[in-house]
Amino acid sequence: MPELPEVETIARGLAERVTGDVIESIWLTSKPQTLKSSAQEIAAATENTLILNVHRMGKHIIFDLERNAVASAHRAAKPVKAKPLRRRSELSETTKSQWIVHLGMTGRLQVCEPHSEILKHTHAIAKLASGRELRFVDPRRFGRLSVATNGAFETLGTEPLEAALGTFVALFRGRKTPIKSALLNQKLLRGVGNIYADEALFRAGIRPRRRASTLSREPFARLHSSLKEVLHEAIAAGGSSISDYVNSSGDEGFFQLQHRVYGREGEPCLVCKTPIKRVVIGGRSSHYCPKCQK
Numbered sequence: 001m002p003e004l005p006e007v008e009t010i011a012r013g014l015a016e017r018v019t020g021d022v023i024e025s026i027w028l029t030s031k032p033q034t035l036k037s038s039a040q041e042i043a044a045a046t047e048n049t050l051i052l053n054v055h056r057m058g059k060h061i062i063f064d065l066e067r068n069a070v071a072s073a074h075r076a077a078k079p080v081k082a083k084p085l086r087r088r089s090e091l092s093e094t095t096k097s098q099w100i101v102h103l104g105m106t107g108r109l110q111v112c113e114p115h116s117e118i119l120k121h122t123h124a125i126a127k128l129a130s131g132r133e134l135r136f137v138d139p140r141r142f143g144r145l146s147v148a149t150n151g152a153f154e155t156l157g158t159e160p161l162e163a164a165l166g167t168f169v170a171l172f173r174g175r176k177t178p179i180k181s182a183l184l185n186q187k188l189l190r191g192v193g194n195i196y197a198d199e200a201l202f203r204a205g206i207r208p209r210r211r212a213s214t215l216s217r218e219p220f221a222r223l224h225s226s227l228k229e230v231l232h233e234a235i236a237a238g239g240s241s242i243s244d245y246v247n248s249s250g251d252e253g254f255f256q257l258q259h260r261v262y263g264r265e266g267e268p269c270l271v272c273k274t275p276i277k278r279v280v281i282g283g284r285s286s287h288y289c290p291k292c293q294k
Contacts, residue, residue, distance in 0.1 A: 001059075001103075001104065001105045001142075001193060002059065002103045002107070002239070002245050003059065003191060003192065003193030003194075003195055003196055003239075003240075004056070004058075004059065004160070004161075004190075004191030004192060004193070004196065004231055005196065005231055005234035005235045005237075005239045005240070005253075005255065006103075006239035006240065006245050006253065007056050007058075007059050007060070007061060007103065007191065008056045008235050008239075009235060009238050009239045009253065010061060010103075010109055011054050011055055011056040011061050011062075013249060014054040014061070014063075014109065014111070014134075015053060015054040015055065017111050018051050018054065018111060018128065018132075018134065019051055019052070019053055019054060020050070020051065021050075021051050021128045021129055021130050021132075022048070022049065022050050022051070022128065022129035023046050023047060023048070023049050023051065023065070023126045023127070023128060023134075024047065024048065024127045024128065024129055025047050025126075025127045026042065026043055026046050026047055026124065026125070026126045026127070027124065027125045027127075028042060028043070028123070028124050028145070029122075029123035029124065031123060031141055033141055034123045034124075034138065034141055034143060034144065034145060035144075035145050035146070036100075036102075036144040036145060036146035037145070037146040037147045041147055042099070042145060042146070042147050045065070045097040045098075045099065045147035045148075045149065046063075046065060046097070046099050046126065046147065048067055049065035049066060049067045049097065050065065050066045050067070050068070051063055051064070051065060052064040052065065052066050056191075057153070057154075057155055057190070058155045058157060058159075058186065058190030058191045059102060059103070059186075059190070059191050059193075060100050060101065060102050060153075060155060061100070061101040061102075061103070061109060062098050062099070062100055062101075062153065063098060063099040063100075063101075064096070064098055064151075065096065065097045065098065065099060066094055066095070066096050066097075067094070067095045067096075067097075068094040068095070095149075096149070096150055096151065097147055097148065097149050097150075098147060098148045098149075098151065098152075098153050099145075099146075099147055100144075100145070100146045100147065100148060100153055101136060101143070101144075101145055102143055102144040102145075103138070103143050104138055104140065104141070104142030104143035104144065105140050105142045105143075106138055106139045106140045106142070106143075107136065107137070107138040107142070107143035108135075108136070108137045108138070108246060109134070109135070109136050110134070110135055110137070110246075110249070110250055111132055111133070111134055111135075111249070112132065112133050112134075112135050113131075113132060113133070114127075114131065114132070114133050118135070119135075119137050120139075121137055121138055121139040121141070122135055122136070122137045123136050123137070123138055123141070123143075123145070124136035124145060155186075155190055156186060156187045156190065157185075157186050157187055157188055157189050157190030157191075158171060158188065158189055158190065159189075159190060159191070160189045160190075160191060160192055160227055160228065160231060161228060161231060161232070163189070163224070165220075165221060165224050168220065168223075168224045169217060169220045169221075169224075171188045171189065172188070172212040172215070172220065173212070173213070173215075173220070174212075174213050175211075175212040175213055176211055176212070176213050177211065177212060178208060178209050178210065178211060178212070178281050178282070179201065179206060179208065179210050179211070179212045179215065179223075180197055180198075180201065180208035180209070180281050180282075180284075180286050181281055181282045182212045183197040183200070183201075183227075184197055184282070184284065192227070192231075194262070194284055194285065194286075195240055195242070195259070195262045196227070196230050196231060196234060197286075198261050198262040198286060198287045198288070199230045199259060199260060199261065199262055200223060200226045200227040200229075200230045201223065201226075201288065201293065202260050202261045202287075202288060202289060202292065202293060203222075203226035203229065203230065203260070204219060204222040204223040204225075204226040204227075205219070205222065205292060205293050205294060206219055206222070206223060206293055206294070207288055207290075207293040207294060208279070208281055208286040208288055208293075209279065209281060209286075210294075233255065233258065234253075234255040237253055237254045237255035237257075237258065238251070238252075238253035238254055238255070239253030239255055240253050240255040240256040240259070241253045241254075241256055242256060242263070261276050261287040261288055261289060262287050263287065264276045264287060265277065265278040265287060269289040269291065269292060271289070271292050272289065272291045272292055274289055274290060274291040274292070276288070276289055277289075277290055
């Protein structure tokens with residue numbers, strides 16, 4: 001499943017490529033499990049709207065949309081790349097909405113030329129005024145499409161890249177669950193998944209089975225620092241392409257080449273040469289070094 005770095009990479013790529021464009025129309029799948037909002041709601045909130053911005057919230061990709069005279073003018077002109085005009089007179093009768101995309105396990109959100117092959121398991125095609133198409137492809141159909149109005153969408157959990165140390169410690173202190181399970185709890189931290197939890201715990205020298213309640217402030221400080229470090233490095237590398245993940249241009253990430261423990265069961269630790277172990281915690285594989293992590 002794409003985690004925070006992968007979703008951030010896709011959101012940034014989309015922001016560069018489609019901000020200022022206009023969604024003229026949208027075709028949606030007949031597969032009901034893909035649509036968290038109804039097809040009618042999604043069409044009503046997205047069609048004939050200006051894309052103001054694309055950003056990430058947790059593991060969600062958010063399109064901030066606006067419908068007004070600007071969008072109508074751009075739609076009529078069909079420019080190569082629409083640029084939002086901001087004169088006060090043009091912002092009358094404005095309605096704002098958000099298109100929310102969760103990639104699930106195998107979802108892809110890509111900008112395509114209209115003549116390019118439409119892949120099997122394509123569940124949404126948004127036609128843009130620039131002549132391009134924004135397509136959502138998801139073979140396993142765990143992804144979700146929804147909309148919200150007036151910036152109403154909000155997800156649980158704290159953003160790990162923004163959490164101060166005190167906030168971070170307060171989230172986990174006293175919890176009797178394994179620290180790995182706590183890191184994956186999206187109600188506490190949003191966006192952190194299996195790969196980056198394993199990598200952060202290794203850099204912090206903490207075993208994934210260790211109960212969060214046994215950690216003092218010092219190891220929490222190491223974990224806080226290592227988690228931010230891992231996430232920033234992964235974003236810079238374009239995420240980890242383990243199976244299906246590609247960015248909005250169809251390119252793979254490279255952070256999988258820098259994994260120190262994840263997916264390396266039986267291989268020597270890059271620090272001490274001890275074989276990496278794998279255990280199952282809460283139904284999820286966890287990788288660690290039995291010597292470097294305590």
